[in-house]
Amino acid sequence: MTSSLSVDAPRTGTPRPKGKGEGSMATALLSPTFIVLALVIAYPLLSAVYQSMFSSQSGLDADGFVVEGETFVGIANYLDIFTGSDSPRFYNALWNTSFFTFVSVSLETVIGVAFAVMMNRAFKGRAFLRAAILVPWAIPTAVSGLLWRWIFQSNGIANELLNQEILWTAEGMSAQIAVITAEVWKTAPFIGLLVLAGMQIIPEEVYEAAKLDGASGWRQFWSITLPLVRPALLVAVLFRLLDSLRMFDLPFVLIGPRKSSVETLSILAWDESNQLNYGAASAFSIILVIYVAIIAFVFIKLLGANVAGDSEEKSVRRMRTARRKAAR
Amino acid sequence: MKQRRHDRRTVAGIAMMATAAIALSACSGSTTPPAESGGSGTELEGRGPIQYVSSPDASGAAQQSIDEWNEANPDEQVEWVELPLDADQQRQQMVQNAQVKGETYSVLNLDVVWTSEFAANRWITELPEDAFPLDEHIPATVEAASYRDVLYGAPYYTDGALLYSRSDLLTAAGVAEAPQTWDEMQAACDAVLALPEAEGMSCYAGQFDKNEGLTVNFSEAVGSAGGSLFDDEGKPTVDTPEALTALNFLVDGFESGMIPKNAITFQEEQGRQAFQDGNLVFLRNWPYVYASFSATDGTSGVEGKFGVSAIPGESGPGVSTIGGRNLAISAFAENKATALDFITFFTSEEQEEKRLELSSRAPVFSSFFTDEAATEKLPYLPTLLESLENAQPRPRVVAYGETTAAIQDEIYAALTGEKSPEDALADLQDALTEITSD
Numbered sequence: 001m002t003s004s005l006s007v008d009a010p011r012t013g014t015p016r017p018k019g020k021g022e023g024s025m026a027t028a029l030l031s032p033t034f035i036v037l038a039l040v041i042a043y044p045l046l047s048a049v050y051q052s053m054f055s056s057q058s059g060l061d062a063d064g065f066v067v068e069g070e071t072f073v074g075i076a077n078y079l080d081i082f083t084g085s086d087s088p089r090f091y092n093a094l095w096n097t098s099f100f101t102f103v104s105v106s107l108e109t110v111i112g113v114a115f116a117v118m119m120n121r122a123f124k125g126r127a128f129l130r131a132a133i134l135v136p137w138a139i140p141t142a143v144s145g146l147l148w149r150w151i152f153q154s155n156g157i158a159n160e161l162l163n164q165e166i167l168w169t170a171e172g173m174s175a176q177i178a179v180i181t182a183e184v185w186k187t188a189p190f191i192g193l194l195v196l197a198g199m200q201i202i203p204e205e206v207y208e209a210a211k212l213d214g215a216s217g218w219r220q221f222w223s224i225t226l227p228l229v230r231p232a233l234l235v236a237v238l239f240r241l242l243d244s245l246r247m248f249d250l251p252f253v254l255i256g257p258r259k260s261s262v263e264t265l266s267i268l269a270w271d272e273s274n275q276l277n278y279g280a281a282s283a284f285s286i287i288l289v290i291y292v293a294i295i296a297f298v299f300i301k302l303l304g305a306n307v308a309g310d311s312e313e314k315s316v317r318r319m320r321t322a323r324r325k326a327a328r
Numbered sequence: 329m330k331q332r333r334h335d336r337r338t339v340a341g342i343a344m345m346a347t348a349a350i351a352l353s354a355c356s357g358s359t360t361p362p363a364e365s366g367g368s369g370t371e372l373e374g375r376g377p378i379q380y381v382s383s384p385d386a387s388g389a390a391q392q393s394i395d396e397w398n399e400a401n402p403d404e405q406v407e408w409v410e411l412p413l414d415a416d417q418q419r420q421q422m423v424q425n426a427q428v429k430g431e432t433y434s435v436l437n438l439d440v441v442w443t444s445e446f447a448a449n450r451w452i453t454e455l456p457e458d459a460f461p462l463d464e465h466i467p468a469t470v471e472a473a474s475y476r477d478v479l480y481g482a483p484y485y486t487d488g489a490l491l492y493s494r495s496d497l498l499t500a501a502g503v504a505e506a507p508q509t510w511d512e513m514q515a516a517c518d519a520v521l522a523l524p525e526a527e528g529m530s531c532y533a534g535q536f537d538k539n540e541g542l543t544v545n546f547s548e549a550v551g552s553a554g555g556s557l558f559d560d561e562g563k564p565t566v567d568t569p570e571a572l573t574a575l576n577f578l579v580d581g582f583e584s585g586m587i588p589k590n591a592i593t594f595q596e597e598q599g600r601q602a603f604q605d606g607n608l609v610f611l612r613n614w615p616y617v618y619a620s621f622s623a624t625d626g627t628s629g630v631e632g633k634f635g636v637s638a639i640p641g642e643s644g645p646g647v648s649t650i651g652g653r654n655l656a657i658s659a660f661a662e663n664k665a666t667a668l669d670f671i672t673f674f675t676s677e678e679q680e681e682k683r684l685e686l687s688s689r690a691p692v693f694s695s696f697f698t699d700e701a702a703t704e705k706l707p708y709l710p711t712l713l714e715s716l717e718n719a720q721p722r723p724r725v726v727a728y729g730e731t732t733a734a735i736q737d738e739i740y741a742a743l744t745g746e747k748s749p750e751d752a753l754a755d756l757q758d759a760l761t762e763i764t765s766d
Contacts, residue, residue, distance in 0.1 A: 064476045066448045066726060153598060154590030155605075169537070169593045171744060256538055258733060274420065275729050 045289070052077055052282035070279075077283040089260070090268065090284075094291075097264045099176070100251075101244040104183040109237055111184065112191025116229075117221070119192065120199045130196075137189040145253030148182040152254070169254070171261045179251050179262050183244070191236045198232025199225060234303055241299060245292045265291070372453065372657070372664035380670070381409045381425075381658075382437035383418055389687035393679045397670060404666040406435075415439055415540075426451035426660065434661040435671060438481055438654050440472040441722050441732075447475035448726040452656040453664065455479045459672050468719045469692045473654040475724070481654025482675045485689035488715040489548055489648035490708060492603060492611045492621065495635035497526055506637035510552075510577055513610060513640050514586060520609050530588035532581065533602060534612040537595045538740045543722065543732045544649050545612065546739045548639060549574035551647030551720045557735075557760075558723050564760035566753050573642060575749040579742055592743060604628050612639055614651065618708050619688055636708045638715045650719040652692070727763050734759040 055073045058066050081090050119130050136144065151158050152168035158178075159166055168178040202225065210220050226233075248266035255262045257271065265288045273281035380394065394406050409432070411418040419442055425433045426449070438446060446452045457479050462470050465483055473481035493506050493516075501520045507513035517531035535541025547557050555570025565571070581587035594602070596613060600620060603611040606629045621630050639646035655675060657667045673679065680691040684702055690712055696702045697713035725731050734756060742752035 060448065060726065064448055064726075065450060068449075154593050155601070165590065167590055167593050171740075258736060259538055271733075274416065275727070275733075276423070 048282045048285055052279055052286050054279045056277065056279060073279070077279050078287070080280070081283055081287065089263070092260055093263045093265050093268045096176075096262060097245055097247065097266075097291075100180060100183065100247055100264065101241060104180045104187070105237060105240050105244055107180070107184045108188045108191050108240060109233070111188040112236070113195055113233070115188060115192030116195035116199055117225070119196050133189045133192060135189075136186050137193075139186070141186065141249040142253050144182060144186050145250050148178065148185075148250075149254050152178045169256070171259055173261070175255045175259065175261050179254055182250055182254055183247070186250075187240060187243070191233075191240060194236035194239075195229055195233050198229040202228045238296065238299055242292055242296060245295060246288070372456075372668045374663040375404055375666045376663040377405045377407065378434035378661070378663050378667050378670060379407050379409045379432055380435045380437070381411060381422065381433045383415070384410050384413055385687070387683075387687040387689075389683035389685070389689075392686065393674055393683060396679075397673055401666075404663070404669075406670055409433065422446075423451070426658065429660040430658075431660055431662050433658045434663060434667045436656050436658055437484065438656050440650060440652050440654060441728050443473060443481055443654060443656075444475050444724045444726050445728050446656065447478070447480040450659055452480050453659050453661075455482060455657065455668070455671075459668060460675070461677070464677070464694065465692045466694050466697075466713070466716050468650050468716050468721070469652065472650050472652070472721045481656040482671045483692035484653045484655050484675055485680075485687075486692050486716065487614055487616075487651030487690060488712050488719050489544075489612055489639045489646075490615055490618075490636045490711060490715060491639045492613060492617070493635050493637065494520070494606075494609050494630065494633060496633040497523060497609060498635075500525070506635060507610075507640050508638075508645050509640050509643055517586065517609055526609070529606070530591075530608055531586045532610040532612075533587055533591040533594055533599050533608055535595055535599060536578070536587075536592050536740075536743060537598075538736050539595050540732060540736075541595050542739055543735045544651075546574070546578070546735060547720070547722055548612075548647060548649050549577055551649070552639065552641030553577070554642060556720065558725065558764075562725065562764060564757055564764060566760065567757040571753055572749060575739065575742055575753060577642070578739075579749050582743060603634075604630055606630060615690055615706070615708055615712055616688060618706070636711045638711060638718070645714075645718060648715040648719040649722050650716065652690070725764055730763045731760060734763060 053072060053074055054070045055077060056068060056070050058068045061067050081087060115133055119126065119133065139147075149169065150156055153159075154165065154167055154169075156168075158168065166174050168174050206224055206228075207220060210224055215223065246266050247264050248270065251259075251262035251264060252267055252270075257263075257267060265284060269281050269284035269288065272278075272284060382390065385391065391408070394408055398405050411421055418437075419439070422433065422436055422438075426446075436446075436452065438452070460479075460482055462479075466486060469483035469486045470479070473479060473483050491506065495506075497520045498504075498506070498516060501516070501523055503516045503519055507516050513532060520526050521529060521531065534545040536545060550557055550566070550571050553570045553574040555565065555568050555574065557564065557566055557571075559565050578587070582589070582592070588602075588607075591599070591602075596617070599608075599611055599613055600617045602608050603613075603617075604621060604627075618636070621628050621634055622632075624631055639648060641647065655671045657664055657671070661667055675692070677693050677695070680693060680696070681702075683689070684691060684696070684705065688706060690706070690709065691697075691702075694713065697709045703709045722728075723731050738747070738752040738756040738759065741747040742749050747755070
């Protein structure tokens, strides 16, 4: 199980040259998948884009009944979001989303790698530790939101331990810290697990060679472990980035809706749909999708995370470089 | 594990699926409403199995009523569709069902504040008034089930504000009666907090977290100061001196320490905990906390040491808001005749009495509130009746979701000191005017 987690697992066999009939055969075999994908991904996406160009106007008639009409407004919903009277709320949510993502993913990466290093050691009770570390990740986010809400209550254990009277669940920096703490607690194990899988395929002889050459433990980590585990780590971080940009349940449950210091883009979209403003809600969701796509693209381009699977030579080359570096 | 990797790769698409569901239901919701106006005089026809759509009832009381109905009506079975506990989610599911004109939901268990929205959108059907003994109900509950003087729901259970007080400390401090005004409450607190045994306690708390509870507490304060959030024509009136007095009561309360600082994070449960732990002299809360306070199993620190009274006001007893639930018939349901019969049966005095055995939800018939057997079980009933006789519904506006959100935004900003009370109310007036103008 663990080895399939690694995108870098060396593959066996060489690609065969394609025959003529193979292309159409492949198309036929793959088409069910494409149809399903079109139904569950392409259609909803396009439908949301379409919906985001409508605005529902409702008024009351003489008897007090709602007269509803959907009018086509083109990109007015988007213009409203970027420049309208409510735009500060959008920019605030955009900032919060980016801030939470950047801070929590950075912390998670450091802590997750530390977890992985610990779990990779052979010691008694290792299996137990691995299972234990995964528990926070296995708890549904809404439930962990509730747990942390109790911890951060004004008379909760967090204030008890710090011997302070901090109102964590009110507005402000303390609320943001509360959300980030809960998020890191919950998802650092995820990064830990993926990195651990990456570490386990590093051949033992690399370390043996390094030891013979007198490399210190720290040096081994920087020059062998980290470069070799990089592909797995990047994929883990990418997953977390995408996930965290959609953050909804944790701030919603832990702090509450409509609190500007923790309002994210997903919460804004929820809020609009809750008020039956489906046009604006769709517009927010589309903006979020585009934002997520841009971040993912930049991340892949800048850091070269290889999501689609690495080619064998590349990983071998990387391993050689690492070995050379360590030997130096 | 491989599966997960694939999932994450298509993360953008998955993120959109929720949106898709929304978009789909919205599309079908955009068709023009039926031509008939008012919906009055429509016959409730059709008999057969129906669905009762409701929040869960942990007490088992509602299930007992349904079982009794099902036994007597084998051809018109009622199936209970249980919705999540969270009221927002219940509303959202019912709205979505209405927008696709779903036939599966027959009888809806609606929070009183949703009545206007559901009625104005024609999602629920008008009910014949002669089917229910309305004059035996507490008037405020009938009012809360009506929209523009037309009955849309049958009152199921009701809820009102109570002031819980530490009667032991009040007696020790020589305060004979529970306070009726804010000044009396302050004076009582001054006397109590001077006692050595009251060290570390705070005077008063309600629900001030940014949540529906804040709307309730603010609208009660405004009502108790002699004002209202909306006038009879539905125009907002929060830029009045009464509303300012009300907001100042809360803002000054936080400033002077009468309301403890951490009360800004209080919803119902946190306040209950604080009072139960002996940290508060007075607490505004719903009747449901009575059971926790009088628990004799050692979990309550105030058992036998507390009393209930109507909430205080500016110059006399305060004005409670009304909570509770109504049963209504979905406009798109089949078997509406059965639905009406079921509602009549379910909300009858006989069934309410049977449910009292199991549940602590306050009935809507006034007779219970003075009934000996009932008051023995729920001793707060007479006080609650007093509170409900004065009660005002929360704003009865169609766009209730937006209204309560606007109130919470502005009042929370005033309570946390982000805005002055004057600015907050002026901004709130503007916001509410815009919401109700269309």
